[in-house]
Amino acid sequence: MREIPEPALSERTTLRLGGCAIAELILETPHDLDILPERLRCLGGSPLIMGAGSNILAQDGQLPLVLVRPRYTQGPEMTAEKNDKVFVRVGAGTPLARLLRFCLKNGFSGLEGLVGIPGSVGGCIAMNAGSYGTETATYIHHIQIISDNHIKTVSVADARFGYRSFSIPGEKNNFIILEATFVLTKSERNVIGKRMFHNFFEKKSKQPLSAWSAGCIFKNPDPQTPAGRLLEEAGFKGRSRGGMSFSPVHANFLINEGSGSASAALDMIDEARTAVLRRFGIELTPEVRIVPCRS
Numbered sequence: 001m002r003e004i005p006e007p008a009l010s011e012r013t014t015l016r017l018g019g020c021a022i023a024e025l026i027l028e029t030p031h032d033l034d035i036l037p038e039r040l041r042c043l044g045g046s047p048l049i050m051g052a053g054s055n056i057l058a059q060d061g062q063l064p065l066v067l068v069r070p071r072y073t074q075g076p077e078m079t080a081e082k083n084d085k086v087f088v089r090v091g092a093g094t095p096l097a098r099l100l101r102f103c104l105k106n107g108f109s110g111l112e113g114l115v116g117i118p119g120s121v122g123g124c125i126a127m128n129a130g131s132y133g134t135e136t137a138t139y140i141h142h143i144q145i146i147s148d149n150h151i152k153t154v155s156v157a158d159a160r161f162g163y164r165s166f167s168i169p170g171e172k173n174n175f176i177i178l179e180a181t182f183v184l185t186k187s188e189r190n191v192i193g194k195r196m197f198h199n200f201f202e203k204k205s206k207q208p209l210s211a212w213s214a215g216c217i218f219k220n221p222d223p224q225t226p227a228g229r230l231l232e233e234a235g236f237k238g239r240s241r242g243g244m245s246f247s248p249v250h251a252n253f254l255i256n257e258g259s260g261s262a263s264a265a266l267d268m269i270d271e272a273r274t275a276v277l278r279r280f281g282i283e284l285t286p287e288v289r290i291v292p293c294r295s
Helices: 030-043 096-106 121-126 189-206 225-235 262-280
Strands: 002-005 021-026 046-049 056-057 065-070 077-082 085-091 140-147 150-155 160-162 165-167 176-186 212-216 243-244 255-258 289-291
Touching: 021 030, 030 065, 056 262, 065 176, 065 255, 085 096, 096 121, 096 189, 121 176, 225 262, 243 262
Parallel strands: 021 065, 046 065, 056 289
Antiparallel strands: 002 021, 077 085, 085 176, 140 150, 140 176, 160 165, 212 255, 243 255
């Protein structure tokens, strides 16, 4: 286990915001899991399990958090094959982009809709990431977690997935995802490549993929009522304040223009929620995870 004192969240999140945590614990070997509980007790604060930091809005200042960063990046590897189905095992710390490249190279289809989503495999599972009709949960066979110092295998049937949410009934929320096995379909590589290419450039034309953002800031109230449309009609597309702005490309992306702060971001989020509620009677729910949680 590597330990880094007072890590800056602004250097560890894709939104590039946030103050300093108490410490960062980087898990690299199975032994690290054995000593993690005691180290957390010694450090105090609340553990925050982080992947690539792509769905996090960290608040400013000194934060009572200990970052736990699993770096289990084994795989991807095919572990079994049955008819036209293949089972692919991958560590939770593996970048999603690496898993997608593996699928393209080997002709494994199913995850093409996730192209362009930043972050790690574990993060995609934790928020049930999705786009273009693809949700991560659809293709999971089982996951491996550590909870209460025990390694457990959880089938997809025993997990609870929702819109941008994931939980395991009976488990505390601070379990750590170690790895996942996906069940995918064999297909032609050129077909998979065309889908990925189309999805990426379609997304690039409609979303600010290269900007400092945390992805979509609000959940869609329902499939027919996208949050981006509500924000645009409420006049927030392109609106800026304090170095933060709602993207002029897609109103549901909050952008750090380079000099933003978490306080400015939270003010804009609150303002947007109030405006949408007053105009449409719809209360937007943040998709981004605000840490520490606000009361």
